[in-house]
Amino acid sequence: MNKMIATDRPLWQRIPMLLWIAAFGLVLSGCAGRRPPAFQAGYPSPEAALRALAASAPVDQTFTATARIEINRHGERYPLKIAVMMKRPAFLRVESIPLLGPPDFFLSVAKDELRVYLPGKNAFYTGRAIPQNISRFFPIFMPASEMISLMMGVAPDNREESPALRGEQEERYYRVDGYALDRRTRSLWIDPSGNRLVRIRTFAEGETVVYEAAFAEHILVGEGFMPQRLTIAGDGMTELSIRYTDLRPIAADPESFPLPLPEGITPILLDP
Known part of the structure; x- marks a missing residue:
């Protein structure tokens, strides 16, 4: 660390006290004027x-x-x-990192x-x-594209949903x-101060909650923001919490995702 240059007399002895206080007050007021608001107003429309x-x-x-994943089951x-x-939309590869020994679990979509x-x-x-097959190995029951979108902190595409939208500021x-x-x-x-998704909730008939996903600690990764923490939970669902480290974009094509079939092994078919 660079040392500050010493002077014969401290600043407060060389400037009259009232002037020093006034100058210091101006600095503080200038900083306060540039401070961002506690929250930014919302959007002109839900489409915006x-x-x-x-x-x-x-x-x-x-x-x-x-x-680091934590599975909370019962x-x-x-x-x-x-x-x-x-x-996105539906490419995933997972490899376990055990405390000891080589990886003991591999999954690809x-x-x-x-x-x-x-x-x-x-x-x-x-x-x-499909959800029935994925949930046999990964503790979540939903389509692959929906699961991967949530893992990336993105609202899943919903082609069945009509364009009828309503929006309002909620705190x-x-x-x-x-x-x-x-x-x-x-x-x-949505947090208007950074245009980031902080929570999503899906509903079934009667507005029964299917699941809720919460996202936090967003950072800039590549050209967009991604959450470092997320939680997915719902009534009757296993709660899944994920915390990411070393998030980064890489150059990889879709052919990099499928697991190769090990030599000498006959695959077990999950579908009848």
Whole structure:
């Protein structure tokens, strides 16, 4: 650290006290004038909010990270550490990072196909990347594209939802509600100060909550923002918490995602 240049007399002895206080007050008032507000006002319309959200979201890139996952099932918590590679709309590769020994779990989703390799059992599974198959190995029951979007902190595409939208400011966040046939299907909470998604909630008939996902600690990764922490939970669902470190974009094509079939192993088909 550079040393400050010493003077014969301290500043407060060389400037009259009242003038020093006045000058210091001007500095503080100038800084206060440039301080950002506690929260920024919302958007002129829900459509404008979604456009701003899309502009700040991760672009069409592949991302890697180390993830610490905590699975909360019926009050029992199971920690897991994995290396993850992901790309929208539905590309995923997962490799376990055990405390001791080599990786003992591999999973990939690519081109609507799920592949899982368990070296300890010398077993290789393959099948459609549908919720029924994915949930056998990964503690979440939803389509692959929806799961991967949430893992990246992005609102999943919902082609079945009508364009009927409503928006309103809710304290420091702006909420966008999507409706289909006059029924609310999901709500997004957006932070206007950074155009970042902080929460999403999906609904079934009667506005019963299917799941809620919360996102926090966003950082700039490549050309968009991604959360470093996220939680997905719902009634009857296993709660999944993920914390990322070393999030970064990489150059990788879709062919990098599918797990290769180990030599000498016959794959086990998950679909009948």
